[in-house]
Amino acid sequence: MISFFRSLSNTNILSLVLVTVSLLAVSNMASAAENTTVVLDVPGMTCKFCPVTIRKALEKVPGVVKVKSDFATKTASVTFNPSKTNVETLIKTTANAGYPSTLKK
Numbered sequence: 186m187i188s189f190f191r192s193l194s195n196t197n198i199l200s201l202v203l204v205t206v207s208l209l210a211v212s213n214m215a216s217a218a219e220n221t222t223v224v225l226d227v228p229g230m231t232c233k234f235c236p237v238t239i240r241k242a243l244e245k246v247p248g249v250v251k252v253k254s255d256f257a258t259k260t261a262s263v264t265f266n267p268s269k270t271n272v273e274t275l276i277k278t279t280a281n282a283g284y285p286s287t288l289k290k
């Protein structure tokens with residue numbers, strides 16, 4: 186091991202350290218930006234096209250990754266990046282689209 190490091194020039198050791206540090210930084214960022222999924226109750230859905238309107242509105246919100254809206258259960262399941270948006274914004278978005286919602290308990 187020691188001879189391995191002796192065989193490396195100082196520049197190579199420095200670049201090894203830099204690569205290690207940047208890899209650690211990337212993995213930390215990934216865990217900090219872990220996505221969250223919430224389910225919203227949207228009681229105002231009255232036909233099978235309502236969930237489509239709601240899904241399209243939510244998909245326009247920056248930070249929203251995935252939306253599944255369902256007429257049968259009158260819910261919208263939203264996966265989002267919590268460093269970019271939040272539940273209040275999602276609820277405001279459905280209300281602005283004509284469908285007031287609440288966080289499903």
Ligand SMILES: [Cu+2]
Pocket residue numbers: 230231232233234235236
């Ligand atoms: Cu409808």
